[in-house]
Amino acid sequence: MDFVMNFPFFSIMLCMFAALATFMLGRKAAGIVAKAAISITLIMSVVLTAWLHMSGESFVYMMGHFPAPWGNEIRAGELEGIMAVFTCIIALLSMTTGKTSIRTQVDDTKQNLFYLITCLMEASLLALIYTNDIFTGYVFIEINTIAGCGLIMIKNTGRAIASAVRYMVVSLVGSGLFLIGTTLLYSITGHLLMENIFDSVSELFSDGSHIVTLTIITALMTVGLSIKSGLFPFHLWIPDAYAVSIAPSSAMLSGMVSKGYIFLLIKLIYRVIGFEVFKETGVFDLIFIAGVAAMIMGSVSAIRSEHLRRMTAYSSVSQIGYIFMGIGIANDAGMVAAIFHIITHGLTKSLLFMSASSFTGKKEDIRIRDIKGMGHKHPVSSAAFTAAALSIVGFPLFAGFIAKMLLANASFGEGYKMYIAICAIAISTILNVIYFFRCIINLYAFGGFEDKDRENSIAGGDTAKEEAEFLPTRYERIVHGVSVSVLAVLNLYIGVAPKLLTSILTKGLNVFN
Template sequence: MNSPHLPVYILVLLLIFAVSIPLFKKAYGRWFHILMMCVLGGALGLSLLELLKVNREGAYSYTFGNYDAGIGIQFLIDDFSALMTFIVLLLGLLIIMYSLKDLDHEIEASRRYGYYTLVFLMLFSMIGMIFTNDMFNLYVFMEILSLVSVAVIAIKKKKDTLMASMKYLMMGAIGSVTILMGFALLYMVTGHLNMTLIFTEINEVWEQYPRNILLAMGFILTGFGIKAAIFPLHNWLPDAHSSAPTPSSALLSGLVVKAYVFAIAKMMYRVIGQEISVNIGVNNYIIIFAVMSMVMGSVFALTQRDIKRRLAYSSVAQIGYIFLGLALATPMGFSAALFHVISHAFMKSALFLSAGSIIYLTGRRDVKNLDGIGYEMPISMTVFSVGVLGMIGIPGTSGFMSKWYLGLAVLDAGHPGLLLVILLSSFLNALYYLPIVISAFLRERPGVPLEMHRDGIPKTMKISMVLVAFGSIVIGLFPHLVMDIIEKAVPTFIQMGL
């Protein structure tokens, strides 16, 4: 199948199933689960065909209804967009497989249909943000994603989740308004909403309106910075990710924040352009916030005893790595940032799913109460350990390759001091992650002998989190599988508007 309509087929399939889920209210159970997994498998298969098509034929644009790009809706699919879509659907499938049993103790039975409707809308909006080449439609997909993300947190209907979702909604609304103001300023300068046309126009007029463009980017980066949870705009994330159902936490931290990061990359490289971003000093500001996020996210994680809150603050630090790579404004830095987008998606999903399994079986969330848990739940803690080793940057994991590429990028960009920040953040990662692993495998729980048991969790939960951890190891051992695609995509991504 070599159709140019593949991106549309993927979105339509997800959207149709999302709005059809309420029709299955009297048939919830095994057959609904099978049908849902088949739909996700079909979407994943289409995304694989799209990835192969782009890898073989190169990047291309898709304009709806053959309208002119200036007034029509346009998608722009390059190698990384196709790869990111495949990763979103692959991890989405594995996380939803995990959720089939986990939701039995997370939310009420009457709310599960609504939950899966929201998850499919979440996947739909993320992929729309990845494909779109139009600022207006980027904003529409972003708003859908923001509202759906609030809903998947609030669906538990508990005090802490309702408070967290309200905080998320308020911060998200502020972010949306600032992004809209930034888009409006760019429209005032260029008269276009299509990213390619903006790029062409802005390269001709930016010297006349440098302050307007800098102000526009300030609004846009602040808004997306809130949604991506860069420090110090992160205060909604720990409550939201820690109180949400475990599948929601994995989706939010592993995938959703990456969609906003990808939107920032589009604004910096496809809309404004690499050269103008450097000339107006946008990258210098981003470096400052990236460094603060890498260090302070880790410092706050050190103080958390709730395991999911510790993982949430860790996400703040890891987002800093991605922002740092983007801010270097070099092909190596951009490649390292995109690699870490994929790497972190696998590592953090593995961590949240394994932590959720511990909570599912034992109800323990306090990291001080995990002594000997590695013997009670060896599979879950092995998956957790793989994620931990990746976060620290131990060779053989995708996290090591992320930091390796980012370290080379900062040296290539002439910022050796930033390498010390990367090492400091890695050291802090070890301080708040390793004690969990050590106590799990080397300490005995009072009154409980160290005897190896099988994880008493459902098979679907075991299989999904093991596959996610395996993905992280594969990327770590064979990084070229991802980096070759990224390196091919970077020149087209940066130069797409030319």
């Protein structure tokens, strides 16, 4: 056994222990520990992905001393590796860009808890990505929910706690449905490990027995996971949760938390229920329709909202719709496109929230008409925001364009789904252009912008001093600028040279079952 095979286990455990350590440390030390742990995890994940890409294989790693049908296992392939890399990047950059927000918007004594929640979130996401046991999946879904709830309410305001309660209520319904699905699956197969369930399910399916039960199980688990990832009819908690919490929380919630559930759903399709059985149950069509509806309705709500971060949150709803539409097309190309879009949307949406944080300052949200002229005051953030907006709209050279192209390509030859998918992409793109270009035009408009901070500092006095507390320091500004530039460059790189990523995803999907 190669030493590299230990890396998935190491990365989960490292994040867990880092979370425990930050609980006892002060604010600065906690930040350093969390960043170091996630950086090491990032390096390990990159090495693992490279190693798996070279060998083109996947492996199963035994946890504990009980062999296959009884014990617990984790599995790593290229898909898992690249997802781990992607979540680490977002978690790390959210922490570096969010320094100002954490310092000014979280209580002094509770700032180390932000790092605790981030490490816990990363650990639970990694476990969701790597797990080969469906009940472990359920447990880490719950840990992920609790950590997500913590991310929302780390800002101790009434609004934040109220939206955390709403998030929790909706999420618990989702995980309840997932648990019932797991229970029924165990009762008809007698297994909890994904490979064993897969074998039993295909046996049951070829017998023709338990077809109704299998359909119910698939529907329950799919609905449960789509409630948690915020698919269209269940999206009502998204705008509150994303727009109320502090900027790094929103970046992580939108960028990686909802994506972990979608990845688990893809795992369920390929490794638990089996692609053919899943297709036979007709749940794919349900996902497809909900995805298309989300693409349109999310964009319409985004156009109607007046506030910048709320608009970005609604845009998340429509982008999640794209991902589910890709899954609903029900072929391998669609699945590759969906995972590609998981990654591009994660990178883009977290970039939007991070760069928007320098426009909003200490305020929770900002009206879109109030960002007039901000482009001249925050050049780096505005450039990054523009890049991310262009990427989401699907402008060539950016990652979003490749994702949309892959989605459209995947739908060819799929009958009625082709027409619906292409029309939906076209309509949604036009709607995206409407609301994002409104922001960009406002950003770079002249006039209407008053330099209140400078007036204040000239006037001197206590208010200016208090204001200065909330402004980012020089060091924080530099770190913020570098981090958003890294994300923007990554976006551009995937857009210009998507070959590497698509080859990893295609190869990973081939060895997935």
